[in-house]
Amino acid sequence: MTVEAHKETLGFQSEAKQLLHLMIHSLYSNKEIFLRELIANASDAIDKLRFASLSEPELLGKDSDFKIRIDVDKEARTISITDNGIGMTRDDAITHLGTIAKSGTSQFLQSLTGDQQKDSQLIGQFGVGFYSSFIVAEKVVVETLAAGTDSSEAVRWISIGEADFEVETIERPARGTTVILHLKADQDEYLDGWTLKNIVKKYADHVSVPVVMKKEAVVADDDESVQDITEYETINTAKALWTRSRSEVSDDEYIEFYKHVSHDFQDPIRWSHNKVEGKLDYTSLIYLPAKAPFDLWQREAPRGLKLYVQRVFIMDEAEQFLPLYLRFIKGVVDSNDLSLNVSREILQKDPAIESMRTALTKRALDIMEKLAKDDAEKYQEFWKEFGQVLKEGPAEDFTNKEKISRLLRFSTTHTGAATQDQSLDDYIGRMKEGQDKIYYVAAENYHTATNSPHLEVFKKKDIEVLVLYDRIDEWLMSHLMEFDGKQFQDVAKGSLDLGVLEDETEKENHEKVEEEFKDLVSRITELLGEKVEEVRITHRLTDSPACLVVNEDEMGMQMRRILESAGQAVPGSKRIFEINPEHPLVVKLNDEPDLDRFSDLTMVIFDQAMLAEGSQLEEPANYVKRLNKLLLELSA
Ligand code: ADP
8 A cells, every 4th residue: 555545635524514614613702612622532532441441451551541641832833632542543533523423413503593602502502522623723633543553553634624634644652642733823822831721620620530731841040941841740630520529529610520521511500419328339420401402302312321330431321320301411320339341231131220210310300309499590491491301201200200290380371471480389379269170271382272262261260270382291191190189181171070169050050051052952963963972062161152172081182183293093083062152153043043044153163163272174165155155144
């Protein structure tokens, strides 16, 4: 092979190119984070090598003194970050540094607005990483040798952060990676040792390997020429943060550590750091993020905690420690019981994992519960980001149903706004004397829900109703069933029984009216035929002439619409058509002798009931025709 064959120029994947461009332009106000990202990568590379050497000790060779070294060359205007971690092969460098493997990247990029302020927030949710080098560097050179490969197979990767990068094979005696940043003209501040040390302290104190830098030269008064100082000092505490006691760790350190494990740009809301001893022996540090990551809804997105066994990094995203509905929780767990060669398959079967999962789930729910109690406003922000995910909880985690239920937030007819900020306890606190059910109305959106005819009697009697309009809501309700001994009741299901909320005279009156309208009910039943299951008189309406309900044991209409729109076959169900005897149109219908007009009016009222609940008409054109006919008769 010729030397030229070793050197090639390759284009960045288009997503990578876009991200690079964005990074350079939108993160300018927070540029020092490049160092955090590069140190995090170096530390990850050391973790990976440590792990790999458990089964292949020869990978370490003679060098098991792990460290990350930062060097500054003022003349060349470069900063180099060197680690003796796992390194990269040529193929690794091309793939890892030239493409972005995260699924959903292109959708993410499309969601960007072009507004730098907003985009810098968004990009934080994506995770910044290696490309942040280009915020301060005009050229980045990476020299790397993969552990276990020959020194002649090292590779140099060079890019100026535009369309392409170059790779060539080089000699490198030592395993590991050096990232050399050639600073842009106006970035001289980073050539200053003190500045760099402060940044390292600020962002990488918790990194468990030493980060070393040359000692600063002190110029003596009687000036002898300053000698080149070759002595290195360790800048960070270099102790795994979770192994320290809580009282020793400051909030800032917890926050920085979060950014390190989560690749999130923003501060977390809360965290919980616990050491468990006894039957099981482990430490966990879990965080509640402030913002949802871009891939929260991507099925295949990685999730889970970083797993360590006896301080040795084992894997990222160990998803066995938390249920799916808590996939937004980030953090680490360090076990003293598991074996160092534990695999994902073993994790799935190990009974110890099951009890850790139970404890961690409870801990995560406790963080939220405490947040809700201490700071309703912050909790509200959390709910906006993750409430939809938490709603998956009752179905997935039956044991914690009650606990999760207390964390749910709803909008209700009481607050009169499309803001989900009321808890079930709030609702129960306002229940009417004698009320034994929690009522809810479900529709496609807030407006349709709150204008549902089914709410009329509740408005009249001033009974509060939960207003549900998220896709998942009816499904959630079907798993909740009850809360605090009170059943949930869909206001559009079954015959309305308000129990003691109705007095005796009202009930007697209902019976009388039903008798009076018996004939009308059978005329309508005959006319509608197969279209409905039943026609009956209702007392749930005040303003509307009619509404449709489903039987108690049938699927709710909103759920039906969602399943149908997802292309699922849903068994057909017939509806119950309820008419309001107090409404002038129904009274008119009762007195209508003309058969044609009776039929038109009935059909119009029926179709309107469909429209009011947000359903589609089977024959909209006929509806329009009938309505216009009636309108013309009116004006004649
Ligand atoms: P992330 O760290 O979130 O995966 P980055 O863009 O920071 O994303 O890095 C991309 C990949 O490049 C890493 O996942 C890793 O495989 C590789 N990489 C980066 N820096 C190093 C390093 N110092 N040593 C070994 N591999 C590295």
